[in-house]
Amino acid sequence: MEKQQTGVSSAPVTLDRNNRQPLYEQLKRILLTDIQRRENGEMMPTEKELCIQYGISRQTVRQTFKRLSDEGLLIRTAGRGTVVSHPKIARDNGWALENFNLEMREHGIRAETRVLLLEVIPGSAFFNNRLGLDRKERLIFLRRLRFTNGWPYVIADSYLPYERLAGLEKEQAALEQESLHILIEKNFQYIFTGADRSVEAIPVSAREAGDLGILPGSPILYSETVWHVSGGFAVEFVMEWYRGDRSCFTMTLGKKGMDTGGEGSGQGRRGEMPSEPGGLTLGEVPVKPPALEAEFPQGIRGV
Numbered sequence: 594m595e596k597q598q599t600g601v602s603s604a605p606v607t608l609d610r611n612n613r614q615p616l617y618e619q620l621k622r623i624l625l626t627d628i629q630r631r632e633n634g635e636m637m638p639t640e641k642e643l644c645i646q647y648g649i650s651r652q653t654v655r656q657t658f659k660r661l662s663d664e665g666l667l668i669r670t671a672g673r674g675t676v677v678s679h680p681k682i683a684r685d686n687g688w689a690l691e692n693f694n695l696e697m698r699e700h701g702i703r704a705e706t707r708v709l710l711l712e713v714i715p716g717s718a719f720f721n722n723r724l725g726l727d728r729k730e731r732l733i734f735l736r737r738l739r740f741t742n743g744w745p746y747v748i749a750d751s752y753l754p755y756e757r758l759a760g761l762e763k764e765q766a767a768l769e770q771e772s773l774h775i776l777i778e779k780n781f782q783y784i785f786t787g788a789d790r791s792v793e794a795i796p797v798s799a800r801e802a803g804d805l806g807i808l809p810g811s812p813i814l815y816s817e818t819v820w821h822v823s824g825g826f827a828v829e830f831v832m833e834w835y836r837g838d839r840s841c842f843t844m845t846l847g848k849k850g851m852d853t854g855g856e857g858s859g860q861g862r863r864g865e866m867p868s869e870p871g872g873l874t875l876g877e878v879p880v881k882p883p884a885l886e887a888e889f890p891q892g893i894r895g896v
Contacts, residue, residue: 608647616649617656624657628666628677629742632806634838637667637675693739693772702741708765709804710736713755720752723819723830731755733762735773738804745805746839751831757781758828773829774820783822790818792842801834812837 608619620643631637638646640654658675661667668678693704714734721728735751751773753761758781767776774785792814799809807813814835819827 608649617653617660620647620649620653620657621660624661625666628661631677635677637677639674695772703743705740705743706769707738707740708735708768709738710734711762711765711768713762717752720830724752724754724827726754733758735768737768741839744839746836748801748804748834749831750833751829753829754827757783757826777822777828783824783828785820785822788818788820790816792816794837797834805834805836807836807838814840814842 608616608623610616612619624637627637637658640651640658643649643654644651658667658669662669662675666678667675669675693706698704712734714732716726716728716730716732718728720732721730724732726732733751733753733755735749735753737749737751738745739747739749755762758777760780761776764776764780777783778785793816794812795815796810797805797807797813801813802809802811805813814837816831816833816835818829818831818833820829820831822828
């Protein structure tokens, strides 16, 4: 949804005409900061407003807008103006077994995690079934909001077996600084070996929209993942809601049964599909068993 214009640039910076750097390059640097402060789809100042604010010609502004548009940071439409276009963050299946913070750092993105809720809850037929647990076993529920470069990016609801991970519910401060999977491997000596994941596009519910800072009904990418560790059992079922205007998933496809890993390794290289059972698979979307429909007649995605 296109957002309304917010006026002239908020960056209180002037152009230095004694600087050897061209004026359009100086203006570009200023506008890059301004773009980071604006929402995706928000209107930028008009050419006339920038000309007045910085005392420059319209040709200089147009040259700057063109360069930013060529880099995918602005979209210019005749008769409507110029809007912000934040590049989408690609989640690569080659990073499936790495932690979120490390993946974002490799992309040059500043990541932050905020724990919204962490508690022990009674077991549930649906969630316990996904974890291979008895219906009566208690769970640890963890709800996190993750940011990229200061903007809400994804909500993650994790369900974990309490009997295997007792004590994790007391680690709220640590979970805002470290990866959940690193904490589990360090404190409980489990090694993550693979995951089963499904991804689909859905309209966001009011609850998730509020946390993500978008309008209810906006398109998002919804993901369900079951994470496995050495020993052959699951230790996490996580549901994630990714902002559709800021994220996409990339994957490498191959023929079933073909080993895409190194010689004799049986393991896929980063960016390729693992060939061993239990590795990340990007295929059929899991279907909720009919027996669980009674517990969640409206579904569990919040839509």
